[in-house]
Amino acid sequence: MLRLLSFALLLATWWVAATIAGSAKLPPPSAVLAVAVAEAKSGALFLHLGATLARVALAFTLSMAIGSALGYWMGRSRLANRLGDPWLILLLNLPALVVIVLAYIWAGLTEVAAIAAIAINKLPTAVVTLREGARALDPSLDEMAKVFAFPRGRILRHVLLPQLAPYIAAAARSGLSLVWKIVLVAELLGRPNGIGFEIGVAFQLFDIPLLLAYSLSFAAVVLVIEAVLVQPFEQRASRWRLRAA
C-alpha cells in the first residue's frame, strides 16, 4: 500500500514537471504510455526487450559462474590469491567503456564480443564478494564434515553453499544492477537491436517519448525480476537466521 502511494506520488511529480517544462522536453506520462503501447503492438518493444534480456541472462550467468569459482578459489588458496590479485585490481578499475570498445575492436561487432564485454565488467565484483565469503567460511564446520566423511557434493550443498549464500546474493544483486547498466552501453555501441540500440535511435532523433518508453519498460522488467527472483532467493537463503528486531 505504502509502495503504491509512493509510486503515485512519483507519477504526480512527473505530471506536474511535464506541465511546467512543456511536452517538448518532458512529455507527460500519458504520451509516453501511448508510445509504449504502440511499440508493444508492433512487436518492436518485445523484440528489443527480449534481445537485451537474453544478453543480460547470458552475461550474468557466465560472470557469476566464473566469478564465484575464481572468488572461492582465491579465498581458499593463498597462492591463487597472490596470483590473481593484480589482475583483479586491474579489472576492477578498468572502465566499462574501455572493455566494450576493445572487445568490439578485437572480436568484431558480434554477439560474442558484446556478451563477453558485459561479463568481464561484472566478473571482478563477483570475485571480490565471493572471496570475502570464502574467507569467512567456518573452519570448525569443515572439520566436522571431514570427521563425518561428508562426500564432496554434500559438503558443497549443506556446508559451503549455505555459508556462501549471502555473498552470492550480494554479488548477484550488485552484479545484476551493473549488468543492467552496461548492457545498454554495449548495445548502443555495436548491436543492431536491444533497448540500448533503440535508446540510441531515440537520442539521434531527439524522440523523448520513445526514449522514455523504452527506458521505463526496461526499468519495469528489472523491478519485476528483482521482486520475483532475487528477493525470494535472499529470503529463502536466510530463513534459518533469527529475525532481526
Place this chain on the structure above:
Amino acid sequence: MRLEVDIRSKSYTSANGKRQDVISGIAFTLERGELGVVVGPSGCGKSTMMRILAGLDNDYEGRVSQPEGARLAMVFQEPRLLPWRSVEENVRLAAPEVADDRLAAIFGVLELDAHRSHFPGELSLGLARRVALARAFAVEPDFLILDEPLASLDDALAARLRDEIATLVASRPMITLLVTHSMDDAARLGDRIFLLSSRPARLLRAMPISVPRGERSEETVAAIRADLARRDFSVS
C-alpha cells in the same frame, strides 16, 4: 581392530612467533570394545591430541594407526551443528543410512523428539550438545571420540547421558575415547584411564580398571576416584 597411538611430540608456532610444545610423549593402545578415558588438567593438550586422532591434524611427530576402514564419529567440545539445517537434518546428513526407528530411539533417549524440526540457533547449549551426541550415536561408529561431551549439562542429565554412552558402547564393539576432566566420569565409564600431565602433555600413567563397567558399585567408583587422586595431585 585396535587403535595404536604413539605421538612423540607436537608443537606449533603461535601468533607471536614462539614455538609452543603441546604434547611431549603419549603412547597407548586401545582394543576394540574398550573405552579409554583421557584425564588431564585444563589446557594440557587433550583436544590437540583428539584432533590428531581424528585425522584433522597431521603435523606432528609420531604415529597413529587408525583402525582400517573404521567409521569415525566425534563429539566436539562445541556442538558444531549446521545452523541452516534442522536438528533432524543435521543428524541425517552425518548418518544417511540410519533407520527411522533407530533415529527415533536415539532422539527418545536424548529427549530431542520435540526439537526435530528446530534450527540449532533456537536451541540452548545443553540441547545442542545432545544433538551433537545424537549425531555421533546415529553414525554407528567403529571409533568414537567424545571431547568433553557432558560439560555444561546439569548433573541429572549428565548422569543419564553417561549411562546412555555406556549402553551404546556396550551395544557395539567399538573403540571409544572420552576426554573429560571429571574424575567421576572417568571412574564410572573407563576401561582404561590415561592420566596426562600439564602442558606439554605427557602420559603419566595408564590405569586399567579391572571391575567391568556394569558391575561397579558406588564403593568401587569411590575407590577408583581415590586412586586417581592419589596418583596425580595436579588434577582436580
